[in-house]
Amino acid sequence: MTAAAIDRLDFISARALGRAIADKKISSVEATEAAIQRLDEAHKLTHCIIAREADEALAAARIVDAAIAKGQKIGPLAGVPLAHKDMFDRVGKIASWGAKIRAEKPATRDATVIERFKSAGAIQLAALHLTEFAFGPTGHNYVLGHARNPWDPTRITGGSSAGTACAVAYGAIPAGLGSDTAGSLRLPAANCGIASIKPTWGRVSRAGAMPLAACLDALGVIARHVEDLALMLQFLAGPDPRDASAFNVAVPNYLATLDTPVAGLRVGLDEKVAGEGHGDVQAMVTAVLGVLGKAGLIKTECRFPDWTLLDHAAQAMQLPDAAAAHAHYLTTRPDDYGPQVRARLEVGHFISGVDHMTALRARGMLLQRTLNETFAKCDVAILPITADPLPTIAELDVAGSPAVQTTMARVVKFCRPISYLGLPTLTLPIPRSGKQKPGGVQIIGRPFSEPLLLRIGQAYQKLVPPEIARPVV
């Protein structure tokens, strides 16, 4: 740690900031006050805050500073200011879910992921923007207002974890929580030019998190620094008595293997699938592959199962799942939904039980086929995240029009099939220059291969360091 690094509080990683606070090079109160100021600036630009909690955060920071002064044992994130997507239960609070319809009573227990962040000593500055009920891949929210991209506020952020991505990209916070049902950790990270980890389905407990479609929902982290993804996954991952879907699978030491060499690893590209993206998006994949090649990775070919089939199976699972969760409110309070979420939830009521069950029953077979065939000759795969390069908010403002399904299908076309397969993905921002718009690609691994993905990400960031987002237009 150097004084200069501490001067760049907008850029520093959570891991480094935690060390600096523990070493008394900066107090948690100082770090938190500075983060609140940056978060307010980010909000003016991007509309990233739903609930600002500065007073509570500063009170928590003072407690951490007092504990450090007394020499008490503290967690790895003690005093580090963070903020998260507003979809997690927190004691005494009602999460907005990005919606008008909310829980009737304040939560009596924290979500497991919030408990684990608190145990690590992290401070929460605010609850951040998400698309309504986390059901939207663009950052449009017709109830609370749309999120705006910090690189160009006329453009989308991607969703649904829009606020976390904006705040991290701007440098207000080093990292924050999000969720991903069909791209919600990947799309905003890519569009805002930062990193994210969507763990294997079932790797992180979902207890106390607002469900969208439980069969697909995965909680994860958005951060600028890959080392922060590793640090945070370390205490988020693992079984939880409150969530039977959280696997009782040993949690590896993600940080310990982060700097293990990656030379010789094979990264597979399915050119047929990637070729369905805009030419600029395909160029993003080529650019990232070029960097990975410099790190010693070897490009190979791979072939995913029928991509349209995977995407349709994902929809046949997701839409009735989400529609069932909202069935009561959609029939009793339909006008309390924004037009886009309402239109998308309605579709779930038209999908037959047989089709839903077919998608569920086929999932194991298609995952096994992917492992046997797609990953037969590669260690990881690479695909685009976005289908088109950073659209404007106006271009994708389809609200609840009959075009909503096809428009959203285009936005999530590279993400939703991977969610169906339950595979972990790492979002890496593209190497950007000058006024080039941000973008990102996904590195996809076998189940529970998060250590490998994080190693690749760490090697990548040695060649393409993280950036801070500021308007480039």
Add this chain to the structure above:
Amino acid sequence: MPKPKTFAAADPGEPAAYLNMPAERRAAAKLHAGTLSATMRKLAVELPLSADVDDFRRVLIAEAK
């Protein structure tokens, strides 16, 4: 408080007739569900009778070992 907009009722025999939605959105939803259904019917052809929703978890766990 504005009065909720009520759309023309769907034929009671229609799927999801209980939902208050405009005719063009209902038509689009039916079309979309039909597209997904066609794909699921193709998928069902290659799916063994023994396929189980828990197969997915079994494959994931096997991979962890």
